[in-house]
Amino acid sequence: MIKALMAIGDQLSRRALKVFLILAAINGLTQGAALAALVPLLVSMFRRDTHGMWLWLVVLAVAALVNAIFVVLSSNHSFAVTVDVIRDMQGRLADHMVRLPLGWFGGNAQATASGIAVSGTMSVALTISDALIPVVTAVTVPIAVAIVALAFNWQIGLALVVAIPVVALVTRWGERRNAKAETGVHEAEFETDRRLLEFADQQVVLRSAGIHGTQYQPLADAIAARRRADRKSLWSSIVSMIPQRIVIDFVFGIAAGLGVLQAVSGDVDSVAIIAVIALTSQVINPLRVLAELLTTLRRAELQLDEVADVLNEPEMAVPEVSRAQPADNAVQLDHVVFGYGDRAPVLDGVDLELEPGTVTALVGPSGSGKTTVTRLIARFWDANQGAVRIGGVDVKDLSDEDRAAQLSLVFQDVYLFNESLRENIALGDPGASESEVLRAAELARVTPIAERIPGGWNGSVGESGKLLSGGERQRVSIARALLKKAPILLLDEATAALDGVTAKAIRTTIESLRGQVTVLIIAHQAETIANADRVAFLEHGRICALGTHQELFASNPRYAAFWSGRAQAQQWQLG
Ligand SMILES: Nc1ncnc2c1ncn2[C@@H]1O[C@H](COP(=O)(O)OP(=O)(O)OP(=O)(O)O)[C@@H](O)[C@H]1O
Numbered sequence: 001m002i003k004a005l006m007a008i009g010d011q012l013s014r015r016a017l018k019v020f021l022i023l024a025a026i027n028g029l030t031q032g033a034a035l036a037a038l039v040p041l042l043v044s045m046f047r048r049d050t051h052g053m054w055l056w057l058v059v060l061a062v063a064a065l066v067n068a069i070f071v072v073l074s075s076n077h078s079f080a081v082t083v084d085v086i087r088d089m090q091g092r093l094a095d096h097m098v099r100l101p102l103g104w105f106g107g108n109a110q111a112t113a114s115g116i117a118v119s120g121t122m123s124v125a126l127t128i129s130d131a132l133i134p135v136v137t138a139v140t141v142p143i144a145v146a147i148v149a150l151a152f153n154w155q156i157g158l159a160l161v162v163a164i165p166v167v168a169l170v171t172r173w174g175e176r177r178n179a180k181a182e183t184g185v186h187e188a189e190f191e192t193d194r195r196l197l198e199f200a201d202q203q204v205v206l207r208s209a210g211i212h213g214t215q216y217q218p219l220a221d222a223i224a225a226r227r228r229a230d231r232k233s234l235w236s237s238i239v240s241m242i243p244q245r246i247v248i249d250f251v252f253g254i255a256a257g258l259g260v261l262q263a264v265s266g267d268v269d270s271v272a273i274i275a276v277i278a279l280t281s282q283v284i285n286p287l288r289v290l291a292e293l294l295t296t297l298r299r300a301e302l303q304l305d306e307v308a309d310v311l312n313e314p315e316m317a318v319p320e321v322s323r324a325q326p327a328d329n330a331v332q333l334d335h336v337v338f339g340y341g342d343r344a345p346v347l348d349g350v351d352l353e354l355e356p357g358t359v360t361a362l363v364g365p366s367g368s369g370k371t372t373v374t375r376l377i378a379r380f381w382d383a384n385q386g387a388v389r390i391g392g393v394d395v396k397d398l399s400d401e402d403r404a405a406q407l408s409l410v411f412q413d414v415y416l417f418n419e420s421l422r423e424n425i426a427l428g429d430p431g432a433s434e435s436e437v438l439r440a441a442e443l444a445r446v447t448p449i450a451e452r453i454p455g456g457w458n459g460s461v462g463e464s465g466k467l468l469s470g471g472e473r474q475r476v477s478i479a480r481a482l483l484k485k486a487p488i489l490l491l492d493e494a495t496a497a498l499d500g501v502t503a504k505a506i507r508t509t510i511e512s513l514r515g516q517v518t519v520l521i522i523a524h525q526a527e528t529i530a531n532a533d534r535v536a537f538l539e540h541g542r543i544c545a546l547g548t549h550q551e552l553f554a555s556n557p558r559y560a561a562f563w564s565g566r567a568q569a570q571q572w573q574l575g
Pocket of ligand 1: 365368
């Protein structure tokens with residue numbers, strides 16, 4: 001675990017960790033020395049040797065005082081190290097995660113990331129503060145005691161010196177044996193947490209399906225698996241503890257037996273023997289708790305492995321400074337091939353050019369890759385082949401700031417922050433004036449929302465915007481995008497949840513941007529598509545037709561069939 005912590009920490013916290021370990025070791029050694037001073041003290045007392053008694057009493061007092069100082073120092077330092085470790089791990093995780101491709105956040109990765117960044121780092125930090133000092137003490141006290149015993153009675157001392165590595169080996173064996181069960185517990189814990197979060201988050205869906213509590217099978221399964229894993233881990237630790245206990249008791253038995261033999265044969269002072277045997281017993285307790293402490297360390301080590309796994313995920317290479325500046329607000333996809341992970345390509349040679357200031361509608365069957373096109377323009381992922389360019393510059397050559405400045409995005413799944421209505425819009429341009437915010441809000445028809453909700457512009461939208469309707473959330477996110485005034489606007493079904501009148505008003509707003517802003521719009525409403533300068537028809541991973549809606553409808557049978565299908569389904573009159 002120390003090795004893993006050293007690998008993750010920066011130079012400063014590595015140094016702090018080393019100092020902490022040294023302090024903890026001195027703490028253990030001085031504790032052992034204070035205990036050891038009891039042997040000559042007891043012998044002097046029994047021999048009524050006043051000089052010796054005082055001498056060893058002073059030695060004991062000094063050792064106890066030094067130990068007390070190091071207890072305070074190491075405890076104090078453990079607090080500092082704990083804070084450093086949390087800061088370090090969370091800081092490095094945050095810095096790294098913002099540079100990971102967004103694809104990494106799909107599936108379980110998001111739950112993993114929040115689990116690791118919050119509970120994982122906390123549990124590692126708590127292990128340092130609660131378990132590391134006892135572990136170091138459990139190792140150093142027996143060593144100190146064995147050295148002292150060697151000085152007073154070499155036979156017993158030798159038995160301890162030989163026994164300590166044997167006990168350490170048996171303990172290590174037990175801990176390794178437990179490791180598999182511990183990994184099982186860790187995985188089961190993660191799955192239960194993930195299912196519980198899902199269960200809490202998706203209450204609307206579950207209740208509408210009539211599913212309550214443990215009727216939600218994946219959660220019930222996760223809880224049952226966790227119970228099984230806990231039981232397995234408990235048995236595993238009981239089984240591995242037995243040999244450790246036997247070896248420890250055996251060592252104590254041998255030390256006591258040796259002492260008794262020497263006392264009976266009259267070779268050594270029996271008082272000294274009693275004192276050394278009493279001292280030996282002090283080795284037993286730290287060694288016994290060592291096994292439990294190692295299990296705690298093992299759990300922290302698993303968390304650290306996960307932190308390391310996240311940190312080892314390759315980052316997207318983003319230049320600090322753009323290698324060139326976009327010449328205009330054109331967007332170009334040049335023979336782009338892209339697939340999610342190792343799945344078959346979604347886009348298989350997409351060529352598309354959005355001319356500056358034009359409105360292009362991207363249409364195609366569900367799952368054809370329309371959203372994926374917008375994600376590649378925004379560089380949430382990198383294309384496997386081909387290039388995506390903004391103003392003639394490859395998006396890979398733009399810094400995060402320059403790329404973000406070029407784009408405004410409104411996605412299907414709108415996320416609002418648990419802030420006021422005004423703050424949610426102002427996020428689009430934190431430097432915007434009050435009148436600019438209100439103007440963007442007006443254009444996106446947000447004003448009626450401010451008039452309705454308690455608190456008006458300063459009223460809260462609730463967690464993830466849950467106090468607003470789906471259509472209202474979309475309007476706020478459109479206002480946010482309009483406020484940004486970026487030269488390229490990507491809209492992915494941004495008006496899907498709006499009523500006809502509001503959708504028409506927003507369409508008018510978007511059309512008013514024509515000539516200034518390059519707009520790519522994914523929409524299913526016939527009016528939006530019919531009014532676009534050009535329609536790009538995406539099918540089978542390629543743009544297979546490009547032109548106005550009327551041109552494509554007349555010349556491309558696949559497009560005409562696609563629209564006829566939609567019109568039939570939605571009873572639209574087209575063409
Ligand atoms: N994060 C992801 N990980 C893996 N596969 C994905 C991911 N996002 C989308 N896909 C897959 O990529 C394909 C294209 O998805 P995309 O969302 O781009 O299609 P779309 O044309 O926008 O669909 P729709 O019109 O239904 O919104 C789909 O088969 C989808 O399952």
